[in-house]
Amino acid sequence: MAASESYPDELLYHSEHDWARIDGDEATLGVTWFAQDALGELVHYEAPDVGSAVSKDASYGEVESVKAVSDLISPLSGEVLEVNQTVVDAPETVNEDPYGDGWLIRIRMSSADEREQLLSAAEYRKVLEDA
């Protein structure tokens, strides 16, 4: 049962349809409502290893639906602290709750000023409208 369209104001966004929730020097990352809607019901989450490095604008993993695969683009650089096992076991959680239970990884940011380059909810909504 997919969630209804929303782009929470307290999050920061990347134009490749990923979001970040900053908490001190850590960030939780996931994909936006738009991404889960475009992919359809997710059936597989290929997650990175805990301890591995992620780079801003680079792929850190993949999600698959029945007929599509999508790279997960990291909005920020850092080290993976935790992978959401709930999504590994039940990928459709992302469709149901993309900003809550459907989070994908938590990282320790290596370069906090990268957040300046991210979009606000309003700016991200504009990206979607212009597309």
Add this chain to the structure above:
Amino acid sequence: MSYLSVTDADRDAMLAAIGVATVDELFQDIPAGMRFREELAVKPALTEAELQRHFEELAAKNVVDEVCFLGGGIYDHYVPAVVDAVLQRGELLTAYTPYQPEMSQGVLQAIFEYQTAICELTGMDVSNASGYDGTTVAADACFVAKHATGRTKVVVTEATNPQVRQVVKTYAPGFGLEVVEVPHEGGATDPDRIRAAAEDAAAVIFQQPNFFGVLEAAPDLAAAATDAGAMPVAHVDLISLGVLEAPGAYGCAMAIGEGQSAGNAMSYGGPHYGFLAARSDYVRRLPGRIVGETVDAAGERGYVLTLQTREQHIRREKATSNITTNQTLLALAGLVHLSLLGPQGLRELGETCLALAHHAKAELQRAGLELVFPERATFKEFAVRTGRNAREALADARKKGVYAGYPLGRDYPGLDDALLVAVTEKRTVEEIAQLVEALS
């Protein structure tokens, strides 16, 4: 044989239907300077009767009356009439790989049943819809192992089919893989050598029975690979699995092979089909098509092509294989044959091959010929020393109407005098006597 001719009137009608004046117009996009302007060096058209006679003359050049003891990967097993009766149905014969798969429920169901049969025989969890042949599935298995383990070396036993090894080596550079061969010792492979060689290997591929027909200590080879952190991959003969243990039962990660011995005529080398099956851990890395069973909106059982996100049309250069098709018709022939045999029939077939091969071994030894590996247990093939150059011995045997076997000297040093002899259930005691007479 169907014969379809095209008349000038047919051609004109087709051109008119697509709004083109001449056939030449269809080649407009090829620059004039590159277009072939001469006459093709092909004979002018023949009438149906002339064409029939021409093909009969060509076919007459085929040798069909030699008693066949040739093996080495392709075998003269009996293909029951029911196989052709099923294959010749238009719905199955002319359908190519299903691009609109869910419309072709019959074909999908048949492939699903084939996959099920392969899993049951090999003791694996999942099978694909077949590959081209027993060589490319070995290359595919290496790729699966590379992604599953992150390692870039594969180990192959020297006692594995030379063509399988050659194809693996052809693919290896493109996959970024190093290939290491472990030599045989007295016709079989030492597990300790495997353990040492597999130290940082992604997979160990061994053949069972091996190319010499010898039964390897397969469970020990699999254990040696696993100990070193490599995936054990058994290359097996479907027909042997009624009397030999399934790879899944002795620790293999994957089972692959050439399916020809089930349901396919030798056909002068092909087309045949490769099979590839694995533990469920590797399902997302498997190459080729996979058919899945599901229910439709009305709750009725139906079949689909599943896990397509592995394949090129979705994943492009990151796909699990460059092979986008399968050998449906040939694999279906295998399914029909195996279904007809059932577990008991398959066992009886294996026992018959085993018994006849052993009889041939004994008779050849009685006539004074030496086996290359006399201490080794074998299945339906064995290597025998002819006492002279094996190719000459083969040529002389053929003059007596017997194709005595495969000269091993081309692939293995020190075996220029040896022939690999295959004995299937089609061979009779009289034919074996002919073989002995032809070689002694």
